[in-house]
Structure formats: C-alpha cells, structure tokens
Amino acid sequence: MNTLLDVRDLRVRLNTARGPADALRGVSFALAKGETLGIIGESGCGKSMTALALMGLLPDGAVTSGSIRFDGDELVGADDARLCALRGRRIGMIFQEPMTALNPLHTVGTQVAEPLRHHLGMNKAEARAEALRLLERVRLPQAAQRLDAYPHQLSGGQRQRVMIAAALACGPELLIADEPTTALDVSIQREILDLIAELVSERGMGLLLISHDLGVMAHTVQRVMVMYGGTVAERGPTRAVFERLAHPYTRGLFRARPQLGLSRGRPLETIAGRVPELVDMPRGCPFADRCHRVVEACREMPPAFSVGANHEARCFNMEPAP
Amino acid sequence: MTDAKPGLSLLVVDTLTKDYRLPRDSLFSPPHIVHALQGVSFTLDSGRSLGIVGESGSGKSTLARLVMALETPTAGTVSLLGRDLHALPANDLRAARRDFQMVFQDPYGSLDPRQRVGRIVAEPLPAVAPKERHDRVAEALDAVGLRGTDADKYPHEFSGGQRQRIAIARALITRPKLIVADEPVSALDVSVQAQVLNLLQDLRVRFGVAYLFISHDLAVVDHVCDEVAVMQHGRIVERGTPERLFTRAEHPYTQSLIAAAPQARFQ
Numbered sequence: 237m238n239t240l241l242d243v244r245d246l247r248v249r250l251n252t253a254r255g256p257a258d259a260l261r262g263v264s265f266a267l268a269k270g271e272t273l274g275i276i277g278e279s280g281c282g283k284s285m286t287a288l289a290l291m292g293l294l295p296d297g298a299v300t301s302g303s304i305r306f307d308g309d310e311l312v313g314a315d316d317a318r319l320c321a322l323r324g325r326r327i328g329m330i331f332q333e334p335m336t337a338l339n340p341l342h343t344v345g346t347q348v349a350e351p352l353r354h355h356l357g358m359n360k361a362e363a364r365a366e367a368l369r370l371l372e373r374v375r376l377p378q379a380a381q382r383l384d385a386y387p388h389q390l391s392g393g394q395r396q397r398v399m400i401a402a403a404l405a406c407g408p409e410l411l412i413a414d415e416p417t418t419a420l421d422v423s424i425q426r427e428i429l430d431l432i433a434e435l436v437s438e439r440g441m442g443l444l445l446i447s448h449d450l451g452v453m454a455h456t457v458q459r460v461m462v463m464y465g466g467t468v469a470e471r472g473p474t475r476a477v478f479e480r481l482a483h484p485y486t487r488g489l490f491r492a493r494p495q496l497g498l499s500r501g502r503p504l505e506t507i508a509g510r511v512p513e514l515v516d517m518p519r520g521c522p523f524a525d526r527c528h529r530v531v532e533a534c535r536e537m538p539p540a541f542s543v544g545a546n547h548e549a550r551c552f553n554m555e556p557a558p
Numbered sequence: 559m560t561d562a563k564p565g566l567s568l569l570v571v572d573t574l575t576k577d578y579r580l581p582r583d584s585l586f587s588p589p590h591i592v593h594a595l596q597g598v599s600f601t602l603d604s605g606r607s608l609g610i611v612g613e614s615g616s617g618k619s620t621l622a623r624l625v626m627a628l629e630t631p632t633a634g635t636v637s638l639l640g641r642d643l644h645a646l647p648a649n650d651l652r653a654a655r656r657d658f659q660m661v662f663q664d665p666y667g668s669l670d671p672r673q674r675v676g677r678i679v680a681e682p683l684p685a686v687a688p689k690e691r692h693d694r695v696a697e698a699l700d701a702v703g704l705r706g707t708d709a710d711k712y713p714h715e716f717s718g719g720q721r722q723r724i725a726i727a728r729a730l731i732t733r734p735k736l737i738v739a740d741e742p743v744s745a746l747d748v749s750v751q752a753q754v755l756n757l758l759q760d761l762r763v764r765f766g767v768a769y770l771f772i773s774h775d776l777a778v779v780d781h782v783c784d785e786v787a788v789m790q791h792g793r794i795v796e797r798g799t800p801e802r803l804f805t806r807a808e809h810p811y812t813q814s815l816i817a818a819a820p821q822a823r824f825q
Contacts, residue, residue, distance in 0.1 A: 278748060278749060278750075279718075279747055392614075421613040421614050421774065422613070422774055422775075422776075422815065422818045422819055422820075423613060423814060423815065423818040424613075426818045426820070448747065448748060449820060450748075450820075451821050452820050454820070454821065455820065488749065489748055489749060492749045492751065493748050493751075493752070493777070494755065494777040494778055494780065494781035495777050496776055496777045496780050496804050496816070496819060496821065497801075497805065503756045503759065503760075504755055504781070506749065506752045506753045506756060507749040507752075510717055510719065510720075510749075510750065511747070511749075
C-alpha cells in the first residue's frame with residue numbers, strides 16, 4: 237500500500253486566555269490512497285484541530301510540532317505558498333455548515349469554477365463547463381439552471397452538494413470532511429454520505445471523515461480513531477472497535493447514546509463530569525478524572541496497547557470484552 | 559385522529575391550521591401561501607410525553623410556536639387546562655403562561671449573556687417577594703443539578719450542557735404543567751445529551767410535568783416519549799407508541815425515516 241498521509245506525533249499548542257494549552261498531544265496515524273478513516277470525538281477532543289493542522293489553517297499563534305507527510309512532502313513548517321498549492325487542489329475539504337462556507341455574494345457556478353481557474357489555469361468558459369459537469373456529477377437537480385443561482389436560493393442538502401463539487405473540482409487525492417452532514421435532515425444525511433462514499437471509491441481518494449455521530453461512522457469508514465483530550469484513545473477497524481469498545485471512554489460514549497428500541501424507560505448511562513478545558517487537562521491519561529476504571533498508573537500517559545489485529549487502545553485498565 | 563376529550567386532557571390541539579403568506583412575485587400576481595400546518599389534532603395528558611418527529615419544513619416548529627401561543631393559528635384551537643389559549647385576553651394569557659414553558663435548541667442563543675443566571679431563571683416568575691424569589695431560584699437550580707451559588711454567575715461561565723440545565727431551570731421555576739422542548743439536546747455532545755435526557759425523565763417523575771418533545775432524532779424520541787407523532791407536510795401522518803411505531807411503522811414516510819436513521823450497530 238502506498239501511504240498518502242503519514243502523521244507522526246503531531247502536537248499543537250494554542251495560546252488561550254488562560255495561558256498555553258495543548259490541543260493535540262501526540263497524534264499519529266497513516267492513511268493509504270483509497271482508504272477511509274473516521275475521527276470520532278466530542279467538542280474539544282482535537283478532531284477538528286487535526287483537520288485544520290493538515291490544511292495548515294490553525295489559528296494564529298498555534299505552535300505545531302511533529303510531522304505531517306502528504307505523499308512524502310513535509311507539511312509542518314511549510315510556507316503558505318506551498319500549502320496554498322495543495323489546498324483545494326490535492327487536498328479537498330468539506331465543512332459542516334455549507335451556508336457559511338459558501339460565499340453568499342457569488343453564484344454557485346463561480347464558486348465551483350474558482351479552484352479550476354486558480355489551480356488548473358482554465359479560462360472562464362472551460363471552468364464553467366467543467367463546473368456544470370461537476371454539479372451534475374453530485375446530482376444537483378437542474379444543475380444547468382442552478383449555475384447562476386446564489387447559495388441562499390438552495391436548500392441545505394443542495395448547498396452541501398455544491399460544497400462537494402467545489403472540493404472535488406481539481407481531483408484531490410485526499411478529501412477531508414468535517415461533520416459534513418450534521419446540519420442536514422436525517423434522510424438527506426444518508427444521501428450525502430452515500431454520495432461521498434461513491435465518489436471516494438470512484439476516484440480512489442483517501443477520506444478523512446470527522447463526526448461525533450457514531451451511526452454515521454458505522455456505515456461510512458473502514459477504520460476509526462476515537463479521540464479524547466487531544467490524544468487517540470482507541471483506534472482500529474470500525475467493526476472491531478464498535479464491537480469491542482475497549483477504552484472506557486469509547487464504551488461510555490456508546491452507552492450514553494440512546495439507540496432505537498434498546499434503552500426505552502431506563503436511564504441512560506452517563507459519563508461523570510464533563511470534558512475539562514484544555515488548560516486543565518490532566519498530565520497523564522486525559523480521561524482519568526472521569527473514568528470509572530481509573531487506577532494509579534493512569535496519572536502517567538498510557539502507551540497504546542494492542543487489543544486485536546490493527547486495533548489498539550491507550551489504556552492501562554481496559555474494559556473487559558462484552 | 560380526532561380523539562379530543564375536552565376537560566380531561568392537559569393539552570388539546572384541535573384541527574390546527576397555519577398558513578404563511580409569502581411576498582408576491584409581482585404586483586398583480588396572487589401571493590404564494592405556505593400551508594405550514596394543515597389540520598393537526600392531538601391530546602396530551604398530564605405527566606405524559608409526546609414526541610413530534612419529521613424533517614425540516616414538516617411543521618414541527620410551527621406547531622411548537624402555536625402551542626406556546628407565540629403565533630396565532632389560521633384556524634383551529636389550542637386548549638390548555640380547558641382554556642383556549644388563542645382566545646384569552648392578553649393579561650389572562652400572560653398569567654396562563656406559568657403553566658406552559660419552553661426549552662429551546664440552542665443553549666448559547668437562548669440565554670442573555672449580560673444577565674446573571676439568577677435573574678435569567680427568575681424571569682418567568684410574576685412579581686414575588688425577594689425572599690421567595692431567591693428560594694424559588696435556588697429550588698429550580700437544585701432540581702436541575704446546579705448549585706444555588708451558580709445564580710450569581712454569568713452564562714459564559716458554563717458549558718453547553720450546564721447552559722441547557724439553566725434553560726430548563728428557567729422553564730421549571732413557574733412549576734409548569736407542560737414543557738415544550740424544541741430539539742433540546744441536538745446542540746449537545748453525546749455524553750452531555752445523556753445527562754440532560756436523564757434529567758428530563760427525572761423531572762417528569764418528580765413534578766409530573768408533561769412534555770411536547772420535538773426532535774429529528776428518532777432514538778432520542780424513542781427513549782423519552784410515551785407516544786410519537788410523525789409529521790410530514792404539515793400533517794400528522796402516523797401516531798403510536800414508540801414500541802409499535804419504530805418496529806411496525808405503517809406509513810411509508812415513517813418507514814423511510816426509520817430506514818434513514820443512522821445506527822451505531824452492525825446487524
């Protein structure tokens with residue numbers, strides 16, 4: 237397998253009002269061409285920070301260390317010109333809220349054509365023709381008429397299709413999708429996820445899907461990483477992780493989620509406390525203060541222990557097999 | 559679906575209809591009309607919990623606003639404790655509001671950032687003595703698992719889940735019979751969602767409050783509600799207990815909603 241993306245010991249330190257805080261504390265993963273990887277976690281776990289670091293879009297004053305290799309090129313410390321040449325061309329990104337990610341003053345056609353003109357040097361007519369082809373590919377209804385429509389004239393699902401068309405315009409090798417369906421209705425969610433999955437396999441792209449929705453992950457990606465407090469708590473093949481739930485945080489997250497027909501009438505199991513602020517994150521395992529299986533050793537950062545084939549969890553006292 | 563029993567039920571909604579008029583395309587064309595609700599009827603008894611599910615545009619939130627008497631219906635009635643809310647004079651309606659309160663989706667947007675929590679929570683209370691006011695605030699905060707001392711803090715000092723608790727405390731302070739909750743946990747993280755859902759269940763047992771629970775999340779509705787109504791195009795297309803509805807849905811729209819719901823399980 238040829239590695240498309242190789243992230244090693246990625247650390248990001250942010251300046252907050254309460255002093256420096258570690259948003260990412262040594263995240264490592266690899267993604268091969270055509271492979272799909274999901275990042276699961278709650279707000280503040282570092283999942284979006286990981287995506288921003290990959291795109292070189294971290295907030296001002298963020299200090300990054302470690303290594304991000306994209307197709308062999310080191311991105312940590314790369315200058316803006318090099319990152320700009322990658323973003324939108326070899327790395328495409330879809331954001332959560334298409335209404336804020338699209339420019340309300342430009343037509344849909346112009347926005348899909350923009351990366352084509354910028355990166356591929358197409359002229360206006362070529363770019364417009366290609367934009368139409370892309371909008372038809374993402375099954376935007378009445379694409380030809382909608383080329384000249386503005387974002388506010390489209391529904392949420394249609395806007396997300398436009399975002400996908402723009403992200404795919406230059407044929408990127410890696411697609412990063414940050415909560416792409418969170419703002420959409422359930423039935424449209426499924427259509428958009430199916431569309432992304434279809435395009436990823438058709439073009440052999442790598443997919444990094446970020447979501448808090450466990451159900452979305454179960455159906456879309458081959459492997460998952462569960463993140464907490466800027467570290468990877470558990471990772472492995474999606475099915476293995478979902479069935480084993482080795483890390484107490486992974487299991488807590490699954491138990492807390494009501495499931496159709498399973499939990500009626502009984503109180504949900506909750507995880508005690510709440511996610512600490514980055515500045516207050518404990519030195520060892522970030523989950524230690526909320527964990528019901530905490531032991532003395534957890535005051536130091538646990539290494540990744542093997543759970544099964546390609547499946548590991550960062551925990552000294554894993555949950556027993558269910 | 560016309561099983562209205564006036565006088566017995568807490569809330570009786572009878573053939574409720576709401577049309578919105580859109581701007582005309584030109585001076586002489588007739589205005590477009592959106593039929594947001596088309597004859598919705600249901601009843602809700604004390605201490606029960608009715609879930610309303612459907613996609614955006616199905617009329618869920620319009621229904622919530624009409625039940626809360628924040629808008630007037632085009633036709634039909636909303637009766638709470640036997641009183642027609644939309645026929646009440648303004649003063650009586652204001653007094654009646656203590657019996658029904660609302661919890662909104664966004665715990666960031668629904669709390670005034672410049673007011674202290676104590677003042678926010680006390681807002682729905684009619685004029686009462688400072689001592690009683692203080693006690694009621696403390697009681698409401700305690701009921702949702704916050705400390706009495708939290709009354710002196712500002713909303714930004716709390717996390718999303720705690721802010722939603724503040725919003726629930728504000729709804730509880732008048733000791734309402736009905737709480738209309740519009741997507742109350744959609745903006746919260748999964749582990750916090752569970753805490754708030756458990757709190758809502760617990761309050762129902764302790765205070766006998768009834769919920770009109772609006773959500774797009776079928777699993778959440780399944781967990782919280784005794785009965786579920788499925789809305790599409792401004793109508794209730796199917797209604798039943800979650801046990802029946804989520805296992806043997808009859809209407810094709812309900813079936814498609816269930817089929818589309820993401821499941822974190824492998825069959």
